[in-house]
Amino acid sequence: MAKIVVDVMLKPEILDPQGKAVAAALPRLGFTFANDVRQGKRFEIEVDGEPTAAQLADVEKAAEKLLSNPVIENFTVRVEK
Amino acid sequence: MKIGVVTFPGTLDDRDAARAVRHAGGESVALWHNDADLHGVDAVILPGGFSYGDYLRCGAISRFSPVMEPIIKAAQGGMPLLGICNGFQVLAEAHLIPGALTRNHELHFLCRDQTISIENTNTAWTSSFSKGEEIVIPLKNGEGAYMCDDKTLAMLEGEGRIIARYVGENPNGSRNLIAGITNERGNIVGLMPHPEHAIDSLTGPSADGLGFFTSVLKAMVK
Numbered sequence: 448m449a450k451i452v453v454d455v456m457l458k459p460e461i462l463d464p465q466g467k468a469v470a471a472a473l474p475r476l477g478f479t480f481a482n483d484v485r486q487g488k489r490f491e492i493e494v495d496g497e498p499t500a501a502q503l504a505d506v507e508k509a510a511e512k513l514l515s516n517p518v519i520e521n522f523t524v525r526v527e528k
Numbered sequence: 529m530k531i532g533v534v535t536f537p538g539t540l541d542d543r544d545a546a547r548a549v550r551h552a553g554g555e556s557v558a559l560w561h562n563d564a565d566l567h568g569v570d571a572v573i574l575p576g577g578f579s580y581g582d583y584l585r586c587g588a589i590s591r592f593s594p595v596m597e598p599i600i601k602a603a604q605g606g607m608p609l610l611g612i613c614n615g616f617q618v619l620a621e622a623h624l625i626p627g628a629l630t631r632n633h634e635l636h637f638l639c640r641d642q643t644i645s646i647e648n649t650n651t652a653w654t655s656s657f658s659k660g661e662e663i664v665i666p667l668k669n670g671e672g673a674y675m676c677d678d679k680t681l682a683m684l685e686g687e688g689r690i691i692a693r694y695v696g697e698n699p700n701g702s703r704n705l706i707a708g709i710t711n712e713r714g715n716i717v718g719l720m721p722h723p724e725h726a727i728d729s730l731t732g733p734s735a736d737g738l739g740f741f742t743s744v745l746k747a748m749v750k
Contacts, residue, residue, distance in 0.1 A: 457630075461675055462633060462673070464633050465635065468635055514584070516588065518620070518623075518628040
């Protein structure tokens, strides 16, 4: 069984108020390392066996149609062993 | 004149939208998210709420529900379609209008009476107003910040497709104070604040919202 991971992030030019709130909370806890924080979504999709090229192409399509909104978000697809 | 009001699981404002339609003199028809046909309605309203719990993204799941197929087809053919709040988000997810709605810039859920100015009176839903008219209707949203790229924004401004703007301080971070936009043809309107909650002074801050519903009845008679 393999896992296909789709990461969805807001495009860099889109304001991310949630990431900003996290970035503001970190120094209050003494964590001073962060210049900026962006928050995204991660989808883990389980498939039987090694994912085929056709399956990965379908995941790409699904990511574009449903998992992300291409108007405001970018996504990446990768296989995790 | 029959106006369909869609109920998705998690929709909240369908009853007020139906009441607003009746108040304006139309007949409201309840449409269920699983309906595959539109029961002969002349126009459709996608009301506010939290359809499918706002899972994934607001409107992202509802956009693929069975009732949306005939709605998208009819609206592309010119049927008047109004999306209010969550309905606006559904329109954006369906790419019937450009752009997207994202989290309010201050992160808080808003609920207040909001002044907006009507900027385009040539749509199916705004012809009862006069250009520049300021009205007060409720605004209540968590993800109401209208976002689009610079090119789209210039296009919306250039073509006069911003139908309403917030007056005063920007409540949610929307670009260019956008409260509502229309498609190229003017039959589809997406609006973040809620006209259906302001149709008489007994239950709302004003009766200013009624104009959206009388507009569409007028548009359909023509």
